[in-house]
Amino acid sequence: MTVRVTLELPSVLADVAGGRRTLAVEMDRPDPTVGDLLDLVAGVHPHLVRRLRTESGQLRRHVNVYADGADVRGANGTATVLGQDAVVLVLPSVAGG
Amino acid sequence: MLAVGTKKGLFLGWSSDRDSWEWEGPHHSMAAVAAVAIDTRRSPARLMAGGRNEHWGPAVFTSDDRGRTWAEEPGGSISFPADADADVEQIWQLQPGPESRPDEVWAGVEPSALFRSEDGGRTFALVRSLWDHPHRPDWQPGAGGQCLHTVLPHPSDPARVMVAMSTGGVYVTEDAGASWNPSNRGVGAPFLPEAEVEYGQCVHKVVRDSEDPDLLMLQNHGGVFRSEDGGKSWQEAQEGLPAIFGFGLTRTPGPDGAFFLFPLSADMNRFPVGGRAGVYRSVDGGRAWSDSSTGLPESGFHTIVLRDALATDAADPAGVYLGTRSGEVWGSSDGGTRWNQLVSHLPDVLCVRAALLP
Numbered sequence: 001m002t003v004r005v006t007l008e009l010p011s012v013l014a015d016v017a018g019g020r021r022t023l024a025v026e027m028d029r030p031d032p033t034v035g036d037l038l039d040l041v042a043g044v045h046p047h048l049v050r051r052l053r054t055e056s057g058q059l060r061r062h063v064n065v066y067a068d069g070a071d072v073r074g075a076n077g078t079a080t081v082l083g084q085d086a087v088v089l090v091l092p093s094v095a096g097g
Numbered sequence: 098m099l100a101v102g103t104k105k106g107l108f109l110g111w112s113s114d115r116d117s118w119e120w121e122g123p124h125h126s127m128a129a130v131a132a133v134a135i136d137t138r139r140s141p142a143r144l145m146a147g148g149r150n151e152h153w154g155p156a157v158f159t160s161d162d163r164g165r166t167w168a169e170e171p172g173g174s175i176s177f178p179a180d181a182d183a184d185v186e187q188i189w190q191l192q193p194g195p196e197s198r199p200d201e202v203w204a205g206v207e208p209s210a211l212f213r214s215e216d217g218g219r220t221f222a223l224v225r226s227l228w229d230h231p232h233r234p235d236w237q238p239g240a241g242g243q244c245l246h247t248v249l250p251h252p253s254d255p256a257r258v259m260v261a262m263s264t265g266g267v268y269v270t271e272d273a274g275a276s277w278n279p280s281n282r283g284v285g286a287p288f289l290p291e292a293e294v295e296y297g298q299c300v301h302k303v304v305r306d307s308e309d310p311d312l313l314m315l316q317n318h319g320g321v322f323r324s325e326d327g328g329k330s331w332q333e334a335q336e337g338l339p340a341i342f343g344f345g346l347t348r349t350p351g352p353d354g355a356f357f358l359f360p361l362s363a364d365m366n367r368f369p370v371g372g373r374a375g376v377y378r379s380v381d382g383g384r385a386w387s388d389s390s391t392g393l394p395e396s397g398f399h400t401i402v403l404r405d406a407l408a409t410d411a412a413d414p415a416g417v418y419l420g421t422r423s424g425e426v427w428g429s430s431d432g433g434t435r436w437n438q439l440v441s442h443l444p445d446v447l448c449v450r451a452a453l454l455p
Contacts, residue, residue, distance in 0.1 A: 013153075046171035051153035054184035055176035062152045092152040 003027045005037055005082050008089045009048070016047035027082075034065060035078035037088060052090060053078070062095040098163070098454050099428075100144060101420055102130030102405075103444040107146050109164050110439060115416050115430040118439045124164055127151070132405070134191040135452035136218065138199045142454055145218045147175075147188025147204070155185050157204070159218055163454070168219070175204055175212050175221045181228060183208055190405070191218065192248040198255055205245035209236050209262045213274075227260070227268065227277050232296055236265035239299050239318070246404060249305050249313075259303065259313075259328055266298035267315070269328055283331035287319045287364075301343070302404045303328075306382065307350040314356050314383050316346045316404075319364060323383035334383035339370040345407030349415035349432060355380045357389070357409075357417055357433055359402040367401060374398040376419065378433050392436035393427060400425070405448035412453055420446025 007023040014021050025040060035057065042049035053059050057078065065072045066089040072080040082088065099110035099118070106123025107130045128148030136143040144160040146167075157174035158167040177183045186207040194201030202218035205211055210228050212221035227233075236243060244263055251257035256273040259280065266281040279296035286298045299318035306312035311327040314334065320341050323334035335341050338360050345359040356379045361367050369375055374393035377386040400423035410416040417433040420426045424443035429436045 047169060050156070050171075050173050051150075054154065055173065056179070056182065056184050058184065060152065060154050095151045 001030060003032050003082060003084055005086045005088060007041065008087060010090060010092055013048060013051065016051065017045050031081045033078060034067060034072050034080045034082065034088065037082060062093045064091045064093050098135065098452050099418060100133045100135055100450045101426055101446055102133045102146065102448040103446050104129045105444040106130060107133060108443055120440050125158055129447060131447045132188045132191045133448050133450050134193055135450050136193045137452050138193060138196060142452065143217060145191045147191050149187045155188050157188060170219055174219060175206060178223060186242065189244045189246040190248050194250045195252050195255055203248040203250060205248050205260065207242045207244040209243050209245040209265055211245055211260055224274055226274050230277055235297060236262060239263035247303050249303060252310050261300040261303045263301065264297055264299040266296045266300050267303060267328055280328040284315065284317055284322055285320055302346040304346050304348050306348060307354055308352055312382050314346060316343050316358065337386035338377055339375060344404040345402035345419065347407045347409050349409045349417060350411050354415065356383055357407055359407055359419060361401055369398050372396050372398055376433060389433045391434060403447055406446050408449040408451050410451035410453055416451055418449050418451050420449045
């Protein structure tokens with residue numbers, strides 16, 4: 001079964017995503033997760049995924065990821081399962097000075 | 098050329114006479130660039146910057162065209178292997194290896210770990226022997242984080258490397274990294290109850306003499322020390338200093354070179370002594386220090402110089418440069434005798450490196 005997911009990015013990350021803010025991703029596996037999505041995207045846009053998660057696979061502290069509007073940290077993090085036509089939104093949190 | 102790493106990016110300064118400078122930047126905007134290196138062993142020189150964006154994490158950037166374009170390894174240059182169960186928080190030091198190994202570059206990171214590159218700083222591998230050291234669980238973070246901030250490869254013996262970390266202290270390998278031993282005898286740890294400890298010191302910076310590789314100078318968290326035996330033992334080197342706390346330390350190269358320090362009043366009072374920008378110079382290997390601050394502000398100076406923000410070039414006479422947390426860079430083109438302000442209103446300066454480029 002192919003699960004289609006849309007990954008939406010902040011404009012500041014477009015330059016490491018081929019100049020795009022929206023990526024359409026098709027995943028050929030049952031019950032794909034946010035982690036699976038990032039693994040797949042990393043194959044095409046490694047600089048992008050490096051900015052979203054650490055080398056051990058954790059979402060970076062000031063990166064928020066919402067799956068269909070819900071913060072994945074309040075669900076199962078990168079193990080959050082994505083449904084058909086899910087929209088995954090990446091937003092930088094408030095940080096810095 | 099001056100490379101100035103700041104809290105919000107890298108700035109490059111260019112000058113043909115070291116008096117008049119033109120500035121460009123920020124490169125890597127919004128990344129705290131705590132480590133920068135100008136590798137003049139290759140032609141053209143390679144610039145390396147270790148930055149950490151508050152949102153997007155750490156990265157190493159390299160440029161072979163004087164900063165016009167930058168490369169970043171797709172998967173990241175410096176990463177812990179999966180079984181290390183750690184993530185790189187920040188890159189604190191990028192240090193080219195000896196002349197005999199033109200592709201060797203070292204990196205010190207937070208959490209305290211050493212990485213080595215064999216491809217000129219594009220990709221690095223963890224030095225497992227230090228990461229697996231039985232002392233590592235005892236190394237604790239200082240105020241700036243638990244970082245390995247100093248790497249000193251021996252200029253003529255590639256098997257010998259010294260590192261320093263806060264906290265943890267100085268460690269040395271003499272067998273190309275097969276083993277690492279603490280090298281802190283004589284260096285105090287005033288924040289610990291014991292009078293003497295083998296390791297655990299909060300060493301802020303160590304610099305090697307350019308002529309005698311066994312002569313080293315160390316700015317400790319309370320105390321300045323010198324070693325004449327490659328770090329096997331350390332002796333106080335504080336005569337003439339107005340205070341013994343501080344971070345910045347450097348040495349101008351050549352037989353007539355000198356060590357330079359920027360003392361701060363105390364651990365609990367981290368300001369220049371008396372509100373004065375005081376640089377101190379030693380021309381005798383740290384036996385005595387004298388004021389070398391002509392041209393720097395005499396009063397109202399309440400900013401500090403961080404551990405890698407005091408730097409030199411290889412000209413004759415040598416240039417000496419300092420960057421401040423208030424975004425100023427000052428320079429001396431006569432070996433530290435007289436100082437001029439080179440730029441102001443930058444973000445907090447974290448590190449400075451200088452080089453002569455053709």
